[in-house]
């Protein structure tokens with residue numbers, strides 16, 4: 001089988017802010033046509049990584065290529081190759097949806113006839129045709145995000161960059177947005193790199209993900225591959241005596257790994273239905289107060305927990321962090 005082109009290549013990429021290392025020598029590749037996700041908690045270094053790839057931030061050391069262009073030396077070429085949707089909307093509220101798209105098309109020098117055609121096609125793709133003459137200030141959060149995605153595709157970029165695409169959207173809108181992203185990946189063949197701290201988002205959207213924490217990529221692969229690495233089943237026990245239970249389980253034969261975290265103990269076993277009664281017995285015998293026992297197949301949350309010893313949710317996001325890097329954007333030149 002012919003090997004696909006690598007649309008993004010990242011080699012030993014480092015970003016320091018003063019003494020602080022935000023991105024600590026990461027490596028990954030994204031193939032043409034893939035939807036690739038950087039999954040990690042707030043502060044992991046996702047936005048910083050994406051910003052370096054988008055030429056919005058200077059890299060400290062290492063190398064990165066987008067569409068074969070070096071992000072350090074071929075900034076214009078990189079920028080023409082990508083469409084970006086970062087966290088805070090950059091739409092003009094006082095313009096209509098159509099005018100916002102038209103303005104962006106002009107900026108990129110898309111000729112009138114082509115511009116009109118593309119705008120119509122993209123508005124259809126994100127189901128906003130009927131809203132095209134509405135002022136953007138009357139749009140919901142979900143509609144704005146869809147319009148931004150449409151806008152980012154107007155100059156036919158090879159790669160779409162999405163930074164936390166569904167942050168702050170309600171679950172229903174989130175699901176819908178996933179469909180749009182999958183659809184345009186399929187229909188337009190655009191390669192997508194996105195960041196998220198939502199497990200379900202990475203699971204539902206991405207062909208491949210890299211789990212990132214404290215500036216390091218912990219592990220990468222398809223969601224299924226990552227789950228298979230954990231293998232077997234997971235039993236989660238909700239208990240206030242987590243420390244005690246963890247100790248007890250460590251002596252249990254056939255319990256492959258055990259992790260104690262915020263009010264639960266997660267136990268990895270080969271076959272949960274065979275092991276569960278023994279675990280219940282151990283809990284009772286040791287007089288441990290447990291409120292529930294749940295058996296399930298490993299999720300990406302279990303993968304994250306396995307490799308980092310904590311859950312992604314333990315580090316929920318603070319929106320302030322997200323705002324900082326932005327705005328500097330396109331025209332500013334990144335430092």
Ligand SMILES: Nc1ncnc2c1ncn2[C@@H]1O[C@H](COP(=O)(O)OP(=O)(O)O)[C@@H](O)[C@H]1O
Pocket residue numbers: 017020022040041042043044045046047048049321322324325
């Ligand atoms: N301009 C900056 N100056 C100093 N520290 C920064 C700056 N931007 C980000 N950081 C820090 O770098 C780390 C990674 O940030 P970021 O890439 O935004 O994480 P994520 O997008 O994964 O939430 C965080 O600890 C953040 O506080």
Ligand SMILES: [Mg+2]
Pocket residue numbers: 046047048163164195322
């Ligand atoms: Mg971020």
